[in-house]
Amino acid sequence: QKEVEQDPGPLSVPEGAIVSLNCTYSNSAFQYFMWYRQYSRKGPELLMYTYSSGNKEDGRFTAQVDKSSKYISLFIRDSQPSDSATYLCAIVTSGTYKYIFGTGTRLKVLA
Amino acid sequence: GAVVSQHPSRVICKSGTSVKIECRSLDFQATTMFWYRQFPKQSLMLMATSNEGSKATYEQGVEKDKFLINHASLTLSTLTVTSAHPEDSSFYICSARDSAGYTFGSGTRLTVV
Numbered sequence: 001q002k003e004v005e006q007d008p009g010p011l012s013v014p015e016g017a018i019v020s021l022n023c024t025y026s027n028s029a030f031q032y033f034m035w036y037r038q039y040s041r042k043g044p045e046l047l048m049y050t051y052s053s054g055n056k057e058d059g060r061f062t063a064q065v066d067k068s069s070k071y072i073s074l075f076i077r078d079s080q081p082s083d084s085a086t087y088l089c090a091i092v093t094s095g096t097y098k099y100i101f102g103t104g105t106r107l108k109v110l111a
Numbered sequence: 112g113a114v115v116s117q118h119p120s121r122v123i124c125k126s127g128t129s130v131k132i133e134c135r136s137l138d139f140q141a142t143t144m145f146w147y148r149q150f151p152k153q154s155l156m157l158m159a160t161s162n163e164g165s166k167a168t169y170e171q172g173v174e175k176d177k178f179l180i181n182h183a184s185l186t187l188s189t190l191t192v193t194s195a196h197p198e199d200s201s202f203y204i205c206s207a208r209d210s211a212g213y214t215f216g217s218g219t220r221l222t223v224v
Contacts, residue, residue: 006154036215043117043204043215044155088154099145099213101154 003027004091006102014110019076023089023102026070030100032092033065035074037085038104044088048074079109113139113209117216124195124223132190132219134205140185141207146178149202149218161188195223 006023013019021035032051036044048063050056056063062075072091076083089102114137124130134144142163147155159180160168167180177199179191188207192199204218 034212041202041218041220043115043206043218045215046212049212098157098160099155101156103152103154 004089004100004102006089007105008103009105010108011105012108012110013079015079015081017079017109019079019083019107019109021074021076021087021089021105021107023072023091024070025072025091025100027093028067028070029093030070030091033063033072034090034092034099035061035063036088036090036101038088039085047087076107079107081109081111084108113137113207113214115141115205115207115214115216117205117219119219120217121220122222124221126196126223127194129191129193130195130221132192132203132205132221134188134190134207134216136186136207136209136214139207139209141188141209142185144182144188144205144207145213146180146188146190147204147206149204155204158190163188192221195221197223199223 004025034049035047037047038044050063053065053067060077064073086104086106088104090099116135118133144161146158149155158173161180161182163182169175182188200223206213206215
């Protein structure tokens with residue numbers, strides 16, 4: 001079993017739709033949870049990070065963590081064509097600097 | 112915010128030659144930098160952790176003699192792919208730890224022909 005599993009996509013949605021991106025993880029020692037956005041041929045850029053169960057909002061983005069289920073989600077409201085990218089979840093264990101990335105979900109928002 | 116500059120963005124080299132990729136932290140010092148490799152439609156895989164003034168720590172399966180890492184200053188880490196082969200063609204990305212977390216470079220697309 002992979003340490004981090006991410007829905008593979010690709011995912012195509014109409015402009016304005018609510019998008020849900022998800023990852024599951026297997027190690028309960030994981031403590032920090034991040035979502036990165038990666039445009040084609042570019043490095044990942046951090047969207048959001050959280051370390052506790054619950055929701056965290058930032059504009060149109062909401063990160064959700066459920067530690068009991070080992071499940072994390074990123075919701076995008078009012079999706080825009082500019083949101084079209086690959087979204088990667090990343091998880092870090094406290095005390096280490098090692099990120100474990102999901103495989104990424106490619107999102108395409110259609111105008 | 113913190114910026115990590117990575118150069119070159121794209122390089123094509125002949126098989127058997129060496130290629131150097133630079134990763135610079137701008138406006139902040141990074142005692143630790145990380146090098147990742149990303150194959151098409153796959154996730155980022157950590158290759159090594161670069162520590163300023165000491166030897167890099169390589170992940171299992173990564174050849175340290177092939178992927179030479181030098182972190183000679185607090186703002187610069189370099190990755191040299193030695194005796195490159197076509198199977199080394201990939202997207203290489205560095206990241207550095209800043210006060211807010213980790214910032215990634217824009218990546219280097221290496222193509223070995």
